């Protein structure tokens with residue numbers, strides 16, 4: 001496969017990059033200087049119409065949305081197998097966590113960061129931050145219980161769901177202080193060589 005990943009460090013673009021490293025695929029990185037407005041350049045909006053990252057080109061076809069990219073690539077590449085087969089009972093749990101990441105875990109974390117740290121001060125709505133943090137805390141407390149006696153979300157085997165969930169948990173590490181299993185889980189993920197290569 002001929003792969004180009006449009007990438008900005010410390011963004012959701014880490015997810016497909018981490019996956020590409022786990023899968024051992026070769027790829028080109030095209031750095032997008034999001035914080036200096038390059039996302040909104042005409043050239044980049046031809047790749048990603050909203051000017052966001054990540055975007056990926058695979059054999060000439062462009063795709064956006066980090067979760068969709070990871071989901072598709074994990075089914076497309078069978079070795080190593082990072083997505084259980086459709087007829088494997090684990091597949092239901094896999095799908096659950098793949099969608100839980102952007103659908104349930106991500107929104108409160110994202111809006112807490114956006115309105116607490118990222119937006120210029122005059123654009124922040126500070127009042128929503130405590131609500132988001134409290135909702136996030138409830139969600140991660142539930143997840144901490146789910147990880148009892150599990151190394152990864154599906155048990156002993158690492159899957160792409162760990163990339164989606166793990167990368168999102170890493171946005172708010174201070175929230176993990178009271179969740180020992182989740183804290184150990186994210187530390188375990190951060191020790192993976194593929195994760196470390198993806199962060200370089």
Ligand SMILES: N[C@@H](CCC(=O)N[C@@H](CS)C(=O)NCC(=O)O)C(=O)O
Pocket residue numbers: 010011012013034039050051052053054064065066067
């Ligand atoms: N749901 C999308 C979100 C993409 C997104 O908003 N990415 C951020 C970086 S983490 C971005 O590019 N923001 C700049 C912008 O939207 O202009 C995904 O997961 O790919």
